[in-house]
Amino acid sequence: MSQxxxxxxxxxxxxxxxxxGVIAYGNSFHVxxxxxxxxxxxxxxxxxxxxxFLFDDGYxxxxxxxxxxxxxxxxxxxxxxxxxxxxxxxLAIHIISGWLTYLLxxxxxxxxxxxxxxxxPAASHFIPLFAALLFVAHPxxxxxxxxxxxxxxxxxxxxxxxxLACYAKARLxxxxxGKPLAGKALFCYxxxxxxxxxxxxxxxxAFTLPFVVVLYEFMFFRxxxxxxxxxxxxxxxTVLIVPLSLLGTNKPIGQIISDVTAVTRVxxxxxxLDYLFTQFPVIATYLRLLVLPVRQNLDYDxxxxxxxxxLPVLFSLLLLLGLFGAALLLWRRSGDAQAxxxxxxxxxxxxxxxxxxxxxxxxxxxxxxxxxxxxxxxxVGAFIAVAALFSLFSKGALSxxxxxxxxxxxxxxxxxxxxxxxxxxxxxxxxxxxxxxSPQKARPHYNLALALEKSGRLDESLREAIAATRLSPKxxxxxxxxxxxxxxxxxxxxxxxxxxxxxxxxxxxAEAQVNLGDAYRLKGMLPQAMEQYQAAMxxxxxxxxxxxxxxxxxxxxxxxxxxxxxxxxxxxxxxxxPQYRLDxxxxxAGAQAK
Numbered sequence: 001m002s003q004x005x006x007x008x009x010x011x012x013x014x015x016x017x018x019x020x021g022v023i024a025y026g027n028s029f030h031v032x033x034x035x036x037x038x039x040x041x042x043x044x045x046x047x048x049x050x051x052x053f054l055f056d057d058g059y060x061x062x063x064x065x066x067x068x069x070x071x072x073x074x075x076x077x078x079x080x081x082x083x084x085x086x087x088x089x090x091l092a093i094h095i096i097s098g099w100l101t102y103l104l105x106x107x108x109x110x111x112x113x114x115x116x117x118x119x120x121p122a123a124s125h126f127i128p129l130f131a132a133l134l135f136v137a138h139p140x141x142x143x144x145x146x147x148x149x150x151x152x153x154x155x156x157x158x159x160x161x162x163x164l165a166c167y168a169k170a171r172l173x174x175x176x177x178g179k180p181l182a183g184k185a186l187f188c189y190x191x192x193x194x195x196x197x198x199x200x201x202x203x204x205x206a207f208t209l210p211f212v213v214v215l216y217e218f219m220f221f222r223x224x225x226x227x228x229x230x231x232x233x234x235x236x237x238t239v240l241i242v243p244l245s246l247l248g249t250n251k252p253i254g255q256i257i258s259d260v261t262a263v264t265r266v267x268x269x270x271x272x273l274d275y276l277f278t279q280f281p282v283i284a285t286y287l288r289l290l291v292l293p294v295r296q297n298l299d300y301d302x303x304x305x306x307x308x309x310x311l312p313v314l315f316s317l318l319l320l321l322g323l324f325g326a327a328l329l330l331w332r333r334s335g336d337a338q339a340x341x342x343x344x345x346x347x348x349x350x351x352x353x354x355x356x357x358x359x360x361x362x363x364x365x366x367x368x369x370x371x372x373x374x375x376x377x378x379x380v381g382a383f384i385a386v387a388a389l390f391s392l393f394s395k396g397a398l399s400x401x402x403x404x405x406x407x408x409x410x411x412x413x414x415x416x417x418x419x420x421x422x423x424x425x426x427x428x429x430x431x432x433x434x435x436x437x438s439p440q441k442a443r444p445h446y447n448l449a450l451a452l453e454k455s456g457r458l459d460e461s462l463r464e465a466i467a468a469t470r471l472s473p474k475x476x477x478x479x480x481x482x483x484x485x486x487x488x489x490x491x492x493x494x495x496x497x498x499x500x501x502x503x504x505x506x507x508x509x510a511e512a513q514v515n516l517g518d519a520y521r522l523k524g525m526l527p528q529a530m531e532q533y534q535a536a537m538x539x540x541x542x543x544x545x546x547x548x549x550x551x552x553x554x555x556x557x558x559x560x561x562x563x564x565x566x567x568x569x570x571x572x573x574x575x576x577x578p579q580y581r582l583d584x585x586x587x588x589a590g591a592q593a594k
Contacts, residue, residue: 013102013125013128013129013132014099014102017099017102017129017133017136018095018098018099020133020136020410021091021094021095021098021136021137022095023414024136024137024413024414025087025091025094025145025417025418025421026418027418027421027422027425028091028146028421028424028425029083029084029087030083030084030087031087031146031148031424031425034147035147035447036149037148040072041076041086041148041149042081046061046069046073047073047076048073050074050076050077053069053070053073054070058070063201063245064245065152065201065204066201067155067201067202068152068155068156068203069152071089071151072149072151075089083148086148086151087146087148089151090146090151090154091145093145093151093154093155093158094141094144094154097154097157097158097161097380098132098133098136100158100161100162100165101128101131101132101161101380101383102129103128103165104128104161104164104165104168104380104384105127105128105131105345105384105387106124106125106128107165108168108216108220109127109128109345110124111168111171111172111220111221112175112220112221113219113221113222113341114220114341114344126387126402126403126406127342127345127387127388127391128387130386130391131383131388133406133410134383135379135380135383137410137413138379138413138417139293139296139413139416139417139419139420140286140290140296140372140375140379141376141379141417142296142372142420142424143298144373144376146421146424147298147424150376152202153205153373153374153376154376155202155203156199156200156202156203156206156377157199157205157376157380158199159195159196159199159202159206160195160199160205160206160209160356161380162191162199163191163192163196163199164209164213166188166189166195167188167213167235168216169188170185170186170187170189170191170192171185175221181231189234192235193234196209196235196238197241200242201241201245204359205359205360205374205377207239207242207243208355208356208359209235209239210232210235210236210238211355212352212356213232213235214232214235214236215351215355216348217232219331219347219348220344220348270365270369272363272364272365273363274304274306275366275369276363277307277310277313278303278304278313279361279362279369280312280313280316281302281313282302282369282370283316283320283357283361284315284316284319284320285302286357286372286374286378287319287323289372289375290379290382293413293416295437296372296420297372297434297437297438298372298430298433299368299434299438299441299444299447300370300371301438301439301440302369320354324350324354327346327347327350327351327354328347330343330344330347330350331347331351334347340392342388343392345384345385345388346389346392348384348385349383349385349386350381350382351381352378352380352382352384352385353378353379353385354378356380357374357378360374361374390406427451427454428448428451428452428455428457430451431447431448432448434447434448435448435464440471442467442468442469442472442475443468443472445467445478446464446465446468446475446478449461449463449478449481453481453484453485458485458488461481461485462485462486465478465481465485466478474505475505476502476503476506476509476512477502477509479498479499479502479505479512480498480499480502480509480511480515483495483497483498483499483512483515483516483519484499486498486519487515487518487519492519492522493523496516496519496520496523499516502516503516503532507535508539509539510536510539510540510543510546511536513532513536513539514532514536514545514549516532517529517530517533517536517549517553520532521549521552521553521556526557529553530550530554533553534550537550543573544569544570544571544573544574544580545570545574547567547570547573548567548583550566551565551566551567551569551570551583551584554566555583560587560590560591561587561591563583564588567580567583567584567587568584570584571584
């Protein structure tokens with residue numbers, strides 16, 4: 001059997017892509033819930049009742065990412081809070097996205113541009129496979145795959161690539177028939193529109209999809225401008241989905257206009273210009289990670305830049321302008337009959353990267369200026385460009401040396417991804433890794449303190465929490481943790497001092513109020529404990545544990561009738577906790593005995 005026939009076999013390619021994905025992420029299934037997972041999954045009551053999610057609160061909870069959270073609700077319905085099930089789904093999404101990257105590249109190499117000489121390039125089977133393997137194996141993807149709630153990014157990417165692939169197939173079928181869209185071509189076109197809608201209801205990054213479709217049409221298909229407009233107009237209308245989801249359609253136009261500034265600023269005090277300046281070196285960092293994936297970090301301590309004259313900003317901008325200019329030049333040169341057709345694919349991949357990165361790396365300020373999962377969608381174009389460039393350097397020939405080199409690169413990336421997932425697998429190890437790389441940032445120290453506290457390593461946890469307060473003295477959560485640790489060790493005076501500081505810094509932090517109430521109660525200062533519990537109850541009126549603590553405090557004050565009332569509230573809010581019902585029975589019995 002010839003080498004060409006082996007490499008052109010679709011089932012073999014798909015199996016190889018899946019196998020690399022499973023090997024790279026096979027050790028990620030027990031990575032715990034982290035950071036936003038706690039709010040979005042563990043403590044999110046909306047996703048814990050599928051009927052409620054579908055017919056009541058689900059869409060209102062986050063209309064912009066409804067489909068992403070729907071998959072989380074389905075996960076919870078099938079496996080509860082067992083984390084392995086969420087990782088299995090995340091890996092499946094990643095592998096399917098790899099398959100779709102392969103399919104898109106393969107379809108692209110059959111478009112009229114690549115058929116201008118009557119046949120596809122010699123490496124038309126190798127380029128899609130290499131691009132997909134790079135996508136699946138690369139360690140920069142770990143944050144989008146291993147960090148559970150970043151499923152919204154990987155799912156949006158899946159639908160994004162699926163939409164473009166369906167559009168490409170529809171156009172190829174239409175070109176083949178020479179007729180307007182009908183039959184299979186129309187079906188694929190409708191699928192493209194449906195996938196576009198799904199992408200935009202998974203995460204806002206899909207806003208760029210219509211622009212990529214327009215780019216794709218003009219780069220790879222030949223048709224009059226009027227006919228192109230007819231094909232592109234329905235796709236163009238999908239660009240309205242994200243803005244309407246952000247702003248809401250049930251508001252008067254004046255209110256919608258006034259909301260624009262608010263919805264294009266995500267929990268950030270940075271000015272738009274400062275954010276833009278900072279994003280130039282951020283994007284350069286993403287490119288560096290794609291080429292050399294070392295010193296990956298879950299929580300970068302990235303400097304904010306305020307001037308275009310800053311050397312990192314200026315050099316990064318020149319790099320990006322050079323790369324963008326190269327993409328345009330390659331596009332132009334690829335039009336020459338004598339030029340290598342791979343030049344057009346390289347240009348497309350680079351322009352894909354810049355277009356898709358623009359939502360999160362432009363003038364829309366986001367609280368964290370850099371996160372690795374933001375490069376997941378842009379990396380599709382980057383890896384297609386790299387595969388095409390590799391093919392160009394190897395003269396399009398599938399020599400043994402070229403295939404061996406590509407194989408070594410993929411295996412090295414797979415091993416690096418596996419090693420990176422080893423770091424994610426233990427919460428203490430992960431945050432120790434972050435602290436080593438971001439030693440002057442408070443949040444990594446605080447999160448390491450939390451992880452150590454969960455592991456029972458209280459002395460080490462206290463040290464890290466104190467470090468967090470030193471780096472960010474106005475943040476309440478580290479003081480709350482310090483107070484909690486002192487409370488566990490019986491140092492109630494120190495606990496009260498730290499927790500009082502936490503409540504002072506953030507009067508809405510119910511957890512600190514509860515912990516302060518506990519410290520007062522254990523020290524015998526019952527009126528002060530009652531005051532803190534009641535303040536916490538106002539913040540979390542449906543938290544059964546707070547009602548129970550108030551009941552305990554009343555019982556200690558020998559006020560059993562009032563204790564019974566609050567034990568009853570706790571039991572009603574959480575019937576699954578037997579202690580609440582038991583304490584209620586004891587309080588009622590004691591009250592009757594009196």
